[in-house]
Amino acid sequence: DIIVVLFNRDLRTHDHPALAAACENARQVVPLFVLDPALPTGHREGFLAECLADLRRSLRGLGGELVIRRGDTVTETVRLARMLSARAVYTALDVSALARSRQRRLAAECDRNRTEFRGFPGVTIVAPDALRPSGGGDHYRVFTPYWRAWSAHPRRELSKVPGTVSVPELDAGSPPEPGHRPSALFEGGETAARERMRRWLKHGVADYADGHDDLAGNRTSRLSPYLHFGCLSPLELETGAAGGGDFVRQLCWRDFFHQVTAAFPRINRDDYRPRGHEWRADSGAAQAWKEGMTGVPIVDAGMRQLLAENWMHNRARMIVSSFLVRRLHVDWRVGADHFFELLLDADVANNYGNWQWMAGTGNNTRPNQTVNHLRQARRFDPDGDYVRRYVPELGSMPARTIHEPWRSPVAVAGYPRPLVSMD
Numbered sequence: 108d109i110i111v112v113l114f115n116r117d118l119r120t121h122d123h124p125a126l127a128a129a130c131e132n133a134r135q136v137v138p139l140f141v142l143d144p145a146l147p148t149g150h151r152e153g154f155l156a157e158c159l160a161d162l163r164r165s166l167r168g169l170g171g172e173l174v175i176r177r178g179d180t181v182t183e184t185v186r187l188a189r190m191l192s193a194r195a196v197y198t199a200l201d202v203s204a205l206a207r208s209r210q211r212r213l214a215a216e217c218d219r220n221r222t223e224f225r226g227f228p229g230v231t232i233v234a235p236d237a238l239r240p241s242g243g244g245d246h247y248r249v250f251t252p253y254w255r256a257w258s259a260h261p262r263r264e265l266s267k268v269p270g271t272v273s274v275p276e277l278d279a280g281s282p283p284e285p286g287h288r289p290s291a292l293f294e295g296g297e298t299a300a301r302e303r304m305r306r307w308l309k310h311g312v313a314d315y316a317d318g319h320d321d322l323a324g325n326r327t328s329r330l331s332p333y334l335h336f337g338c339l340s341p342l343e344l345e346t347g348a349a350g351g352g353d354f355v356r357q358l359c360w361r362d363f364f365h366q367v368t369a370a371f372p373r374i375n376r377d378d379y380r381p382r383g384h385e386w387r388a389d390s391g392a393a394q395a396w397k398e399g400m401t402g403v404p405i406v407d408a409g410m411r412q413l414l415a416e417n418w419m420h421n422r423a424r425m426i427v428s429s430f431l432v433r434r435l436h437v438d439w440r441v442g443a444d445h446f447f448e449l450l451l452d453a454d455v456a457n458n459y460g461n462w463q464w465m466a467g468t469g470n471n472t473r474p475n476q477t478v479n480h481l482r483q484a485r486r487f488d489p490d491g492d493y494v495r496r497y498v499p500e501l502g503s504m505p506a507r508t509i510h511e512p513w514r515s516p517v518a519v520a521g522y523p524r525p526l527v528s529m530d
């Protein structure tokens with residue numbers, strides 16, 4: 108009597124509904140992770156390797172074992188389930204086009220083998236298909252009514268693994284080589300995630316409403332990589348943040364873009380641009396933007412934070428994305444793909460959803476998200492500390508001129524003039 112639990116981006120043991128249900132429903136449970144060639148490569152591999160090592164330790168602590176296989180996720184899962192004559196395969200349901208096509212294939216293969224396939228919640232707080240707008244349609248296109256419905260929606264109970272996980276004798280497989288340098292800022296895994304969550308809920312969240320837009324201060328949770336890889340349950344985080352309304356609202360944005368992605372799977376490619384709108388093919392400008400050499404300090408600081416840390420402050424993400432599409436008139440996909448390649452928290456729903464939102468091309472709403480870059484710089488980096496940290500060429504400039512070095516009578520050695528007029 109065996110159930111296979113396929114892990115994906117839910118790399119945790121706390122509040123893991125599929126794992127908890129498997130432990131309740133079967134005598135033996137086989138937690139499985141497949142290192143699929145379709146997984147992201149590069150700098151995220153180091154983080155993933157740490158997540159898997161930590162998950163294996165936690166499962167061993169519960170008496171179980173994480174089984175690791177290499178190859179196509181569906182083929183390997185079905186192969187293992189057949190070898191063990193498993194009764195069922197459980198997994199957490201996800202929304203990206205890749206995840207959904209995998210879930211469909213897995214369900215069909217399980218069906219052919221007379222193995223039960225069951226999908227579980229856990230990737231988002233409220234399931235992506237749980238809320239329907241009263242005016243019709245299959246999902247919410249506008250955030251505010253979604254936020255209202257989401258806030259009123261009852262939550263499932265947090266799930267708990269009952270007792271121990273008992274696993275049959277089998278080859279557990281080796282974890283990935285830690286070939287790629289792990290992130291200097293984010294240690295992968297549930298243990299590190301829970302420690303950061305604990306500190307955040309105790310010391311950080313109360314100050315979130317006032318502090319989250321302070322570019323130089325480190326006053327957001329920095330939990331995004333952990334939420335992306337599922338080292339934390341977003342529901343557990345929400346429960347712990349009770350009272351932190353502004354913070355919970357950001358978690359709602361995450362659910363919002365997940366339900367948009369579920370309804371609009373080509374969110375990372377297709378847009379709803381006004382007819383006749385053309386992007387400028389300017390690879391030189393796009394390259395300068397990527398390198399943090401646009402000559403606009405607040406933009407360059409954000410882009411260099413991304414290069415240095417594989418992470419960027421949300422306010423900076425808004426400023427640099429708006430600069431690319433509204434000032435340089437470069438296609439939002441150029442920027443979104445660059446973000447997706449570099450961000451440790453790169454997430455189909457959150458990344459492409461936010462880019463479409465900033466570019467005003469989404470199928471959700473089309474706000475005219477015009478950002479006044481200089482005003483934002485002065486407001487959210489009033490002393491220039493954020494710029495000074497990431498753009499050392501401007502390190503000795505005073506707060507008065509640091510955001511507009513082109514006004515300074517002395518040119519700054521090594522720092523370019525702005526690519527576009529900033530007047």
Ligand code: FAD
Pocket residue numbers: 319327328329330331332334335357358360361362364419420421422424425428446450452453454455457458459461462465
């Ligand atoms: P906090 O402010 O502490 O927020 C807590 C959590 O809420 C975040 O970890 C995240 O999971 C969620 N969240 C916060 N803001 C948003 C938002 N605007 N949309 C969706 N969820 C949100 N976030 C990603 O996780 N992955 C991405 O690939 C991504 N790409 C982005 C691209 C652009 C152009 C923009 C403007 C935003 C993007 N975001 C993305 C959203 C946001 O910038 C990050 O989630 C946030 O900066 C992460 O830092 P934090 O964990 O300290 O956030």
